[in-house]
Every structure is written in structure tokens, then in C-alpha cells.
Amino acid sequence: MKKLRFxxxxxxxxxxxxxxxxxxxxxxxxxxxxxSSTDLTSKPLHWIPRQLDISSFKELLxxxxxxxxxxxxxxxxxxxxxxxxxxxxxxxxxxxAAWVFSRYKGRKNLILAAAIFTFMLPPVAxxxxxxxxxxxxNLMDNSLALALVYCTxxxxxxxxxxxxxIDDIPLELEEAAIIDGAGVWDRLMKVVIPLLLPALGTVAxxxxxxxxxxxxYAMLFTSSKSAMTLPVVISNLASGRQxxxxxxAAGGVLASAPPVIIGMxxxxxxxxxxxSGGVKE
Amino acid sequence: xxxxxxxNYFYMIIxxxxxxxxxxxxxLVQTVIFSFTNSGLLDxxxxxxxxxxxxxxxxxxxxxxxxxxxxxxxxxxVVTSEVIIGTAVALLLNEPLKGVRLVRAFLILPWAVPTxxxxxxxxxxxxxxxGALNSLLYQLGLIDKYVSWLGSADKALGxxxxxxxxxxxxxxxxxxxxxxxxxxxxxxxxAKIDGANGWQRFIYITMPYIIPSLQVAMVLRxxxxxxxxxxxxxxxxxxxxxxTRSASIFVYQEAFTNSRIGSGSAFAIIVVAFIILLILxxxxxxxxxxx
Numbered sequence: 309m310k311k312l313r314f315x316x317x318x319x320x321x322x323x324x325x326x327x328x329x330x331x332x333x334x335x336x337x338x339x340x341x342x343x344s345s346t347d348l349t350s351k352p353l354h355w356i357p358r359q360l361d362i363s364s365f366k367e368l369l370x371x372x373x374x375x376x377x378x379x380x381x382x383x384x385x386x387x388x389x390x391x392x393x394x395x396x397x398x399x400x401x402x403x404x405a406a407w408v409f410s411r412y413k414g415r416k417n418l419i420l421a422a423a424i425f426t427f428m429l430p431p432v433a434x435x436x437x438x439x440x441x442x443x444x445x446n447l448m449d450n451s452l453a454l455a456l457v458y459c460t461x462x463x464x465x466x467x468x469x470x471x472x473x474i475d476d477i478p479l480e481l482e483e484a485a486i487i488d489g490a491g492v493w494d495r496l497m498k499v500v501i502p503l504l505l506p507a508l509g510t511v512a513x514x515x516x517x518x519x520x521x522x523x524x525y526a527m528l529f530t531s532s533k534s535a536m537t538l539p540v541v542i543s544n545l546a547s548g549r550q551x552x553x554x555x556x557a558a559g560g561v562l563a564s565a566p567p568v569i570i571g572m573x574x575x576x577x578x579x580x581x582x583x584s585g586g587v588k589e
Numbered sequence: 590x591x592x593x594x595x596x597n598y599f600y601m602i603i604x605x606x607x608x609x610x611x612x613x614x615x616x617l618v619q620t621v622i623f624s625f626t627n628s629g630l631l632d633x634x635x636x637x638x639x640x641x642x643x644x645x646x647x648x649x650x651x652x653x654x655x656x657x658x659x660x661x662x663x664x665x666x667v668v669t670s671e672v673i674i675g676t677a678v679a680l681l682l683n684e685p686l687k688g689v690r691l692v693r694a695f696l697i698l699p700w701a702v703p704t705x706x707x708x709x710x711x712x713x714x715x716x717x718x719x720g721a722l723n724s725l726l727y728q729l730g731l732i733d734k735y736v737s738w739l740g741s742a743d744k745a746l747g748x749x750x751x752x753x754x755x756x757x758x759x760x761x762x763x764x765x766x767x768x769x770x771x772x773x774x775x776x777x778x779x780a781k782i783d784g785a786n787g788w789q790r791f792i793y794i795t796m797p798y799i800i801p802s803l804q805v806a807m808v809l810r811x812x813x814x815x816x817x818x819x820x821x822x823x824x825x826x827x828x829x830x831x832x833t834r835s836a837s838i839f840v841y842q843e844a845f846t847n848s849r850i851g852s853g854s855a856f857a858i859i860v861v862a863f864i865i866l867l868i869l870x871x872x873x874x875x876x877x878x879x880x
Contacts (some may be wrong), residue, residue, distance in 0.1 A: 319686055323686055326681065330692070330695050333714060336714065336721050349719050352727060405605040407601070408598045409602075422609075428868060430818075430836075432818075432836075432837050432844075433858075433861050434613065436620060436844050437619035438612070441616070463605070523823070524819060539819075542706065553713055556713065557710075560709055563705075567702070568698060572694060579767045
């Protein structure tokens with residue numbers, strides 16, 4: 309019994325260490341964002357800010373001509389439109405395709421293999437032709453074109469997970485609809501999609517987070533406030549020589565807020581969606 | 590209803606195939622074509638065909654070979670650490686401890702922080718003058734002089750790896766934890782009745798049960814890790830002295846900084862082959878283990 313209690317103490321110790329490991333780096337980012345520059349450039353550091361300084365948040369969230377705020381708010385809008393457009397396009401084309409792959413085997417393996425294969429490819433494998441293509445059609449620095457490029461990442465992911473989820477919907481339900489004289493679109497719209505909605509929501513959320521996270525293509529294909537996304541603007545902010553660490557940190561906190569909040573609320577659904585795809589194979 | 594062939598419904602796949610063809614298929618073919626030419630990024634006149642020259646010089650390019658080594662090493666260290674830490678964390682969070690629900694709720698935090706923010710956050714922490722890490726270690730008396738974590742050739746890659754592990758161990762932990770929570774209670778109870786001790790229950794019941802989901806997590810992470818670009822580029826741009834330059838960064842620099850898309854494409858093709866090779870080796874090892 310004594311030995312058991314000792315291992316419990318060890319477990320609690322590990323739990324505390326784990327919590328500190330998870331929280332500390334991000335908590336420090338939050339603290340930096342509300343500290344004054346003088347606190348952040350003293351040696352040794354002031355771990356607890358001497359006074360609350362939210363000027364960097366104000367600066368980033370205030371619109372003004374050619375200001376950092378204008379850059380940041382535009383980037384926020386661009387990130388949102390690019391991500392939503394990319395996910396909408398991906399879902400519109402993958403849902404019918406995934407249904408066909410799920411219900412009519414045969415070609416399934418080939419397409420699935422192709423999707424998983426593209427998943428493995430690094431963006432550098434096609435960024436050069438994509439760059440030339442965008443330059444030729446005058447689509448550089450364009451949110452819509454960037455959204456289309458994001459489909460290279462999101463589409464294979466969507467088709468794979470959605471197909472796995474349609475597999476879970478009993479075929480008998482559709483057969484009943486066929487007996488009632490339902491056509492293909494009725495089967496899809498009235499039987500499959502309503503049952504698929506929760507899973508579709510999960511897939512859409514994960515795809516949105518992926519698009520929100522994307523940096524490589526955005527860095528390559530955007531150059532002005534009309535299309536630059538948050539990751540690009542933030543990394544530009546941080547690569548400057550000046551040392552307003554609180555401003556950089558505030559940008560990081562603001563960019564993390566949507567995925568972190570969504571993640572903490574929907575953690576169960578997100579993990580389930582991720583696991584359902586692979587484990588059955 | 591019999592399972593018919595795709596025949597009649599093929600039109601429902603067409604939009605997807607069209608988009609994939611335009612943004613994935615055709616660019617891939619073009620990369621292959623470029624790799625046999627000496628095209629430049631902003632060339633207006635057609636480039637000339639140079640055969641295998643780009644590929645031959647790629648294998649003589651020590652910078653490129655060492656960038657492949659960086660990517661391979663990065664993937665190996667990072668994925669191994671994430672799998673070990675992630676599994677240990679999942680096992681801990683599956684125990685009936687007080688406060689475990691709170692920690693579980695925060696487990697998604699590192700994964701949800703965007704890659705670029707993660708990179709910048711750690712860059713601030715590693716800052717040689719005002720970074721939190723230096724200040725902390727100094728105040729604890731562990732160092733007597735501030736260290737340039739990302740500026741020294743022997744510490745930069747390790748520091749980046751540490752930052753990557755912080756973000757991605759949580760993905761592995763969440764996936765393994767989800768599978769642990771679906772482990773049927775009766776199996777454990779039955780083993781207890783049969784007299785199996787804690788260690789035996791772990792080896793013969795828990796481990797085999799979580800391995801499939803652990804494999805999913807590993808494949809996802811290996812694929813991501815060999816492709817690594819963002820975190821390194823934002824933290825060090827491949828420096829110091831190219832010690833952290835990954836294969837993806839190398840290709841990017843060749844194509845877009847040096848404007849040589851012919852040889853850049855050849856490098857990209859070799860990187861793709863390298864990634865496929867790594868995945869195949871991994872799959873082989875898995876299959877052997879299963880037998």
C-alpha cells in the first residue's frame with residue numbers, strides 16, 4: 309500500500325510539471341504582450357509587469373493610414389477570407405466525390421492513394437510552377453488565388469476524412485430512399501448530408517485551423533496589405549530590428565486567439581475527427 | 590442494391606479532379622519538366638534542355654546534401670521525442686487524478702498555437718539579451734553568462750527542435766489519450782482477475798490497443814517533420830552558418846533567392862524522393878514489427 313501511495317505522489321508531481329510545461333511558454337507570451345517595453349528590456353527580467361500596458365493591443369487594433377494597425381487589421385480580414393474561401397471550395401467539391409468513393413468502390417483505392425500521396429508532398433514540389441502560373445495570370449497578391457492554392461493542402465485532407473465518415477452512414481438508409489423514388493441528389497441532400505453534418509463541422513473546423521496556420525504560400529504569393537495573411541504580417545513584425553517585444557507578443561496572442569479558443573471548446577470533436585480517419589484502416 | 594461501378598456518377602468527381610489537376614497535378618508535371626532545363630525564375634525566352642545535369646550537380650552540392658541531413662535529423666529527433674512524451678502524457682492524463690480534467694482541457698493549447706506564432710514566441714524566449722530562458726537560467730544560477738541559443742551553430746537546431754516538440758507533442762498526446770479512453774474496462778478487469786500485474790497489463794493490453802492510433806499520429810508527424818520549413822525559417826532563416834537549413838529551405842532559396850528554377854526543381858524532385866523513401870522505410874519497419 310505504501311508503494312502505491314508513493315507512485316501517486318510521483319504522478320501528481322508529473323502532472324504539475326506537465327501543466328507548467330504546457331502553460332508557461334504561452335503564458336509568458338501573454339505577459340509580454342501586456343508589459344511595458346522597459347520591463348521587457350531590463351536585466352534580469354521583470355516577470356510580473358510593474359504596470360499593465362495594453363498600448364500594443366491598441367496599436368494593432370486601431371485603423372490608421374499606413375499604420376501597423378491598418379496592416380494588422382487587413383491581415384486579419386485576409387486570413388479569414390482566404391481560409392473560409394479555401395474551406396468552402398474544398399467542401400463543395402469533396403463531399404460529392406467522397407460520397408461516390410464511399411458508395412461505389414473500385415476506383416476508391418486509386419484516388420485515396422493519390423490523396424494520401426499529395427499529402428506527403430512538400431509544398432516546394434509544386435510552388436515553382438504555381439508561382440509562374442500566378443504571375444502569368446496576374447493573380448499574385450490576390451486572396452482568392454491564394455485560397456485556391458490552399459486547396460492543395462486542404463482538399464486531400466477533406467476528401468480522406470469525409471469519405472471515412474460517409475462509410476459510417478448505413479447504406480440501408482439510402483436504399484430506403486431509393487425505394488421511395490429518390491434520385492442521386494435527394495439521396496445526398498436529404499439522407500447523407502443531414503447525417504454527415506456533425507462530422508462535416510469537425511472537418512471544416514480542422515481545415516480552417518490548417519488554413520489559418522499556413523505560412524509558406526502566403527509568404528511567397530502575397531506582398532501587400534490587400535492579401536497578406538496574419539502569419540506573414542506577424543513574422544514581418546518580428547523580423548524588424550526594433551525591439552518592441554510587447555508589440556510582437558500582442559500580435560502573436562491575437563493571431564492565436566481564434567484557434568486556441570475554438571480548440572479548447574471543441575477539443576473532443578476535433579480529436580475524434582482526426583482519429584476516425586486513420587485508425588480504421 | 591448491388592454496388593455498381595462509379596460509371597453513372599463519375600460526373601460528381603469531376604470538379605474535384607479538375608481542381609486537383611490544376612493546382613496539384615499540372616504543377617507537379619511542370620516541376621519535373623523544369624528539372625531537366627536551366628530555366629530562370631523571370632526568364633522570358635524558353636530555357637534549354639540540359640538532361641540530367643541538374644541532378645548530377647545536386648548530388649555533388651554539399652550544401653544540398655547537408656540540408657537533407659538537417660531535415661532527416663530534425664524529423665528523427667522531433668518525432669521520436671513527440672511520440673515518447675506524447676504517449677507518457679496520455680498515460681498520465683488517463684489516470685484518475687484530481688485536476689486531471691483541467692490539464693486535459695489545456696492539452697490542445699500548444700497544438701492550436703499557429704506555427705509562426707510558436708516560432709516567434711520561442712524566438713522571444715531564446716533572445717540572447719532579454720530572453721526569458723537566459724534570465725531564468727541566470728537567476729537560478731545555472732549559467733553565469735547569457736547564451737545565444739539561436740545564434741550559435743551547435744545550439745540552434747536543438748533549440749528549434751525543442752520549440753517544435755512543445756507544439757506537437759500535444760497532438761500525439763491527444764490522439765493516444767482518445768484511444769486510451771475507448772479501451773474497454775472489462776479487458777483490464779479480466780486481466781486483473783487472471784492475476785496480471787500493472788506492468789503486464791500495460792504490455793499485453795494497453796500497448797497493443799493504442800498502437801494503431803499511435804501509428805496514425807506518427808505518420809502524420811513524420812510527413813510534417815521532413816517537410817519542415819516554417820518554424821525554422823521564422824526562427825533562424827536557416828542560419829547560423831546554414832546549420833539549420835532544411836531541404837525545403839534550400840529548395841526555396843535556390844528557386845526564389847537565386848532565381849534558378851531549373852536546378853531548384855531538380856532539388857525539389859530529389860526531396861520528394863527522399864520523403865517517399867523515408868516513409869517507405871518506416872512502413873517496412875512497421876510491417877516487420879507486426880510479423
